[in-house]
Amino acid sequence: MIVAITYELIKVCKQSGARLGRVHTPHGVIETPCFMPVGTQATVKTMSPEELKTMDARIILSNTYHLFLRPGHELIARAGGLHKFMNWDRAILTDSGGFQVFSLSEMRKITEEGVQFRSHLNGDKLFLSPEKAMEIQNALGSDIMMAFDECPPFPAEYGYVKRSIERTSRWAERCLQAHARPEDQGLFAIVQGGEYEDLRKQSATDLTSMDFPGYAIGGLSVGEPKPIMYRVLDYTVPLLPSGKPRYLMGVGSPDALIEGAIRGIDMFDCVLPTRIARNGTTMTSKGRVVVRNAANAEDFGPLDPACNCYTCQNYSRAYIRHLLKADETFGIRLTTYHNLHFLLQLMRDVRQAIMEDRLLDFRDEFFAQYGLNDNDKGF
């Protein structure tokens, strides 16, 4: 059988154990570890596909829940699929809708069959199940699909999480059965289990027995302290097969990207860079810069003198601040471009450091320059 998604291990960092690799998809090769910009509604907010290519984004994430609600997966299928609809010919990963059903929608009712909920847009009564999530993602035509999972909140009680991962495993099996296009689209399973080591192990054991082409770790970066997240990674990643990509969902702060890579993660996604950009906050080599601050009013230098992105090569903090204060969307384009470029460049640097067997040194250098210490590793 032709497999849509394959992982190629290039080397392991002798200093950290991080992996340098490639994920091969029907829409191109992704160098890993990688960060995936989020295009929730079939667009990475404010960015054109060409701009994403200029910063060498190889894969973006789009949201099944949002596209199911609007404009509808059937419409996108009639448009020729999500790639064509949004003019993006590189890889796309779609989530399963599970996380949004649990975080955005109203009036959820969970049964073994699936989840009944009301649309956060118009209150329509809707239903998602493993089979429906596959139908939607098959219609969208993403390169990587995610299995439909139940996402327990953090913290959640042990018994609840145990019942939840067992259901998630049964749903994963149903997703495999329902997936109509395995030769075109790779389906990843999601390991859950909260902060309970034995439940993470149970979930990983169940799911890896089913032979998915990739595995995600879900239920992290949902409010828990970062040391807990790192500890979960420490004992969960080794449970995943080394020949397949490992995806840490919802993580995008610079420190957590590095720490995740050190722990063997290959793929990350997060709305952080685009969301904070819209508030006028940027990531730079010296740490956070809130462009709106009065200190930048007459700063005619770039956001980050160390950055070679379009924004930093052409525009001053004073100009960007003016645009943001005047509610000009071009200002948000410039901060969004910069933040995404910053994380994609960070991942290039991480890959280079793995190549040179010095990712732990790189981490320490980056943290020192970024102004992070052991007590302050949140972005």
Add this chain to the structure above:
Amino acid sequence: MIVAITYELIKVCKQSGARLGRVHTPHGVIETPCFMPVGTQATVKTMSPEELKTMDARIILSNTYHLFLRPGHELIARAGGLHKFMNWDRAILTDSGGFQVFSLSEMRKITEEGVQFRSHLNGDKLFLSPEKAMEIQNALGSDIMMAFDECPPFPAEYGYVKRSIERTSRWAERCLQAHARPEDQGLFAIVQGGEYEDLRKQSATDLTSMDFPGYAIGGLSVGEPKPIMYRVLDYTVPLLPSGKPRYLMGVGSPDALIEGAIRGIDMFDCVLPTRIARNGTTMTSKGRVVVRNAANAEDFGPLDPACNCYTCQNYSRAYIRHLLKADETFGIRLTTYHNLHFLLQLMRDVRQAIMEDRLLDFRDEFFAQYGLNDNDKGF
């Protein structure tokens, strides 16, 4: 003396009398007749400078009133001038602030010295005069500056308009005196006079006696029926010197651009293409298309099959409609790009028709295709 702005007449259309020419500026040559996109707050809303260049915009307009209020002309001067501040190395025209003082601000008090008013942003008490308008525009460093004028509303009583144009002429003289950089920046005067032929003549006679490098016609497209505007052009344009550019302020509907060119106008500006784009309305070769309409929900064709712009080459009506309905600013980027490209392409077509001595035929063909007839020539 070196003159910053010169006009080169290439030819006159034998069929219509329209002029094909070039305006030479310190930041490049502008083929005329031309349309100038409006970048009110030092940015053409949603567009990058590179995008404006891709559609071959040679000159943009920016607003003295807005930049005076925010971020302030002194800050822009310290940034190295408006071109550098906004990363635009082609020509810029700045208006005088007169129109905005009369249309946007509050608590106006007009004296011979100037106009006292309150900022529409924060209520600050401010003062603009001919000297101040020159100081601001000299600080901005625009290629073409506009003389500070009084803008009577439409309709206005004869005696009021007469007193107003006489003041505008005295203010124009003061602008000439106050202009500190005539070798770097060209100063255009604005002919006013409402719909009173003798007052237009008096205003034009006064101002042309002062030898400005270009002349604008102001006080039109302010609510009067288009036939009145065309009649004013019919008797005003011939009063202007043929060796200098003629600029019709605030006009940007496709029909009025063509009718203005036929009457000898060389330059136009208007917020229309960018403003309607933000409401999801587009100009196409077949007339207006309101992209938000349900009829476009499953239309996978382009906004305009006859258009070769970035938007039409890459995106469907269905996708753009989805973006607009989902409040994604990329949708407004796409409609803005298209509308500006549409008007810039229209002006290229107008110039070609002048070259071929067939602008009247072109007008009739355009109007027929655009769905305009004699009773419906408003956009």
